[in-house]
Amino acid sequence: MARPDTEPRADDERLDRLATVATRGDGDRDRLVVEAPFTGDPLGTVPACTAADADLAVRRARTAHHEWADRSFEERAAVVERFGDLLWDAREEFLDLLQLEGGKARRTGFEELLDVVSHCEYYGDAGDLLAPERREGAFGLLSPTRVNYHPRGVVTIVSPWNYPLTLSVSDAIPALLAGNGVVLKPDEHTPFVALRAVELLREAGLPPDVCQVVTGDGAELGESLVAGSDYVGFTGSVETGRLVAEQAGRNLVPCSLELGGKNPMLVLEDADLGTAVRGAIAGCFPNAGQLCVAPERTYVHDSLYETFVDRLVVATEALTLGSGSDLDTDVGSLASGEQLERVRAHVEDAREKGATVRTGGQHRPDVGPYAFEPTVLTDVTPEMDCFREETFGPVVAVYPVGSTREAIERANDTDYGLNACVFTESHDRGRAVAERLDAGTVSVNDPYITTLGATDAPMGGMKQSGLGRRHGPEGIRKYTDQQTVAVSRVGPVAPPSWVPGEWYTTALSAVVKLRRRF
Known part of the structure; x- marks a missing residue:
């Protein structure tokens, strides 16, 4: 609304x-x-x-x-x-x-x-x-x-x-x-x-x-x-x-x-559905989806898939779309006409090729010239632009998976590797799955704030998501520029002219032997 x-x-x-x-x-x-x-x-x-x-x-x-x-x-x-x-x-x-x-x-x-x-x-x-x-x-x-x-x-x-x-x-x-x-x-x-x-x-x-x-x-x-x-x-x-x-x-x-990123969210079969749906809402739609760590691909275990989608649609439709200066509006505007056209083109391409728009999917000029509804897609297939390309808008595609292994494989099937998130009741299992994901940051039971807010820990991407780290x-x-300064307390590390080469190499060999031993 x-x-x-x-x-x-x-x-x-x-x-x-x-x-x-x-x-x-x-x-x-x-x-x-x-x-x-x-x-x-x-x-x-x-x-x-x-x-x-x-x-x-x-x-x-x-x-x-x-x-x-x-x-x-x-x-x-x-x-x-x-x-x-x-x-x-x-x-x-x-x-x-x-x-x-x-x-x-x-x-x-x-x-x-x-x-x-x-x-x-x-x-x-x-x-x-x-x-x-x-x-x-x-x-x-x-x-x-x-x-x-x-x-x-x-x-x-x-x-x-x-x-x-x-x-x-x-x-x-x-x-x-x-x-x-x-x-x-x-x-x-x-x-x-x-x-x-x-x-x-x-x-x-x-x-x-x-x-x-x-x-x-x-x-x-x-x-x-x-x-x-x-x-x-x-x-x-x-x-x-x-x-x-x-x-x-x-x-x-x-x-x-x-x-860029095409970030995955994994909902394992033991995940708490309420937590997972709140995580999807908190991750996909802030800043109208225009953030590099937002999950655009959500992989949900078959046993939870239909219920998850239904609850995600209800939660998405409850979001407020607006341009106000209050702190209760959930989703603002896209930033420009260029962004609007990209988001609209991705949704229309998916719709024309057989995807199901579960909710949203519409430009809302009554709210603002670049406002676009928070959107949930299902039945997205590889020939659709939004399958691999970053949409960078309030759009998430939800996919069913049969196992954790399949979820990991599909999450890693991308040229990007910026952020990912895993939802599960077991923290140990969440960490184990996170370690198998090709992403520079991975949050468990949270979309991105726990990693983004960890200022003491590095943040950055793998693959084509970038080089280097911030934080x-x-x-x-x-x-x-890092400079190494070493001081020799015995002068030059070189043999005096009067020391035979064999003696010198024997002495160095002894030093190496001692270092390897102790």
């Missing part, structure tokens, strides 16, 4: 001021129009930055990062912690921006904001992750060895439109804490959230040039940003990720990529 609530309101003067945070050189710039998905009307404009602007942003960040890196970790952490406090205090403003730019339900925006606050807390206390670390030396106490973690220099973060706060700022926080300068390239559909976040970082005490924002078209800016940076973090489609990886490879710039120690150390 739809909920006709009051929509969040834009402050034109405020948006105009935020646009000035973007990095740009001298002279006028063309403007990009940012659309409000709830209405389809223009929300505001930002500069269409050029390759020269991107070069300028990288230069500024590189110059500023040296002074920033010279500060102690504790000083840098104090800025990040103040930012977290300021962000929390400004949460209503950010929730308005998240809704205005992205069309998401306010509750989904609140979860996104909480993710950034938790990153500030976690990485603000993570100084030990970058402290010099003792390692075992080649000759024990005779060659003490340690590893130092140095900032890379300039980190460019290219973030998508679906989670514009967490996928830009939550990645920027560890990069800044590691002592780097940062250049943010937000998606052209959702630039204002990143602009406001950087404004707030500066208010928290971040030196002005350490974090830059360039707004504009990725194709125009991408090559300059990659070539000028020392590390690139990209979140987005597989197709664009390949281009980023190719450009990074040509310039020998390391990168991390979080790309945890891996999520901050990737922004550093």
